[in-house]
Amino acid sequence: MLKDVTLGQFFPGNTPIHRLDPRTKLLFVVAYITALFLAKWFVSYGVVLAFLLTVIALSRISPKVIARSVKPLLFIILLTAFLNLFYTPGEPILQVWIFRVSKEGIVSAVLMMLRITMLVVGTFMLTYTTSPIALTDGLESLLSPLKRLHFPVHELSMMMCIALRFIPTLIEETDKIMAAQKARGADFESGNLIRRAKALIPILVPLFITAFRRADELATAMEARCYHGGDGRTKMNVLRFHRCDGAAAVVGMALLTAVIVLRRFGL
């Protein structure tokens, strides 16, 4: 069922990771991704991986959930590994027909797989431990310097917040419409690609219509409560940094520095 998708889901909890300020977590993820892309050899990957595993352990998110979230991306991960395996130039150690596997190819395939998996799991850790509202709040606050340049920061974060909020609603709606069309004999499972694509029309049209209607109703409801954008708007929960945020910042910097230093040595 569509309902079982965990992408971008939030798992409430009360661990040190959950309690971190969303801004810290966002910056942390940026540092983490930078470190991941700067990592050159297994030693650096090991450092980043050790760090990721610590975060997972601290957040008490079950490994099963994480495994399930990576599953839909398995194809992309394997495809990248495959391409790296065969298309990295270097000393060939195995040749089958036009496919040539080099030692460098194997190494880069493994590193690529590690990189993508860690990238995905790392960013999922952010959404798993941060509620959508906290996340958008954090983003708004981090982007607020852009307001000087007349960039609509508040509007953007509000849009994000609403989009995240409506994902489960739309999934539920899709399930309902699918059931109703199936009751009229719609068939989504057989036929070639074109037929299957055509079979989606009876789902997509009603889905878009309800989505637009919902958006309209939401806009009216917001206006009825005098929403007029970000100017002069105050927050009920003001974000504040705590001691653990400082600690997290130190760890993040340490991670980044470690990877940069290791890179110098080609590790």
Next chain:
Amino acid sequence: MTPIIEIQNLTHVYSPQTPFEHTALSDVSLTIDRGEFVGLIGHTGSGKSTLIQHMNGLLRPTSGHILFDGRDIWEDAAFTRQIRFRVGLVFQYPEAQLFEETVFRDIAFGPRNMGLSEDEIRTRVLRAAGFTGLDEAVLEKSPFELSGGQKRRAAIAGVIAMEPDVLILDEPTAGLDPSGRASILENIRSYQAAQHAAVIMVSHSMEEIATLADRLVVMNHGSVAMSGTPHAVFSRAQELAEMGLEVPCMTQVLLELRHLGVRVDPSAYTIEQAAERLLPLLKGGAAHA
């Protein structure tokens, strides 16, 4: 004669073996006869929607069987698909399923999926439009130009056009004005009479269901709590109240009267029936009761 639908020991569990596991139906057995009008009542979450989605094969039983005309609907895939056409299911707020460019084409969606000829499709669409009181002029309009009531009719016509032997409706009158309600119920009645179809209707309006149904089935916590004529069911007002259900207004009035010491049979649910029971008491004193 074999009943048109026979449900044997049906159990349904949602998301089994996950933290969200939930038993929606447990050991439900029920038969629906041809031409019968069954009212299905029960508070939210009592398993009504899960039950009706089993009757046309949208949900697969966790255990138990559903027989259509004596044959298990999950026997083979082709038969399961046939069942979708023989057992028409109208969901709650069915207007959400409209998608075609014209009302005609939307109503024709079901018959077209059945693989009927263009002529047959046309006849069926026109007949379904007739049953649901839609003008021919409306058929060429976009379904999104219609009023709320007309959209509902068009959506119901989309199911009726398959001319099912069993028509299941989940709160077909929800959100309509009183005159719209009455006329849609009238349409359903006329379809039932013309096709000798069985109708199963989920409703929260006790007045509505009491006057229409031959039999009431009361669901509670995923099983059938009562099944019988509206008379029999509403005479158990106390038990209904414990399940979070109300009895029709008139029954309530009679129950209050009984409470005050008037010896009257409280199982009446229309004003006429109540009058029939009360008048003799007023004329002849308590002798009648």
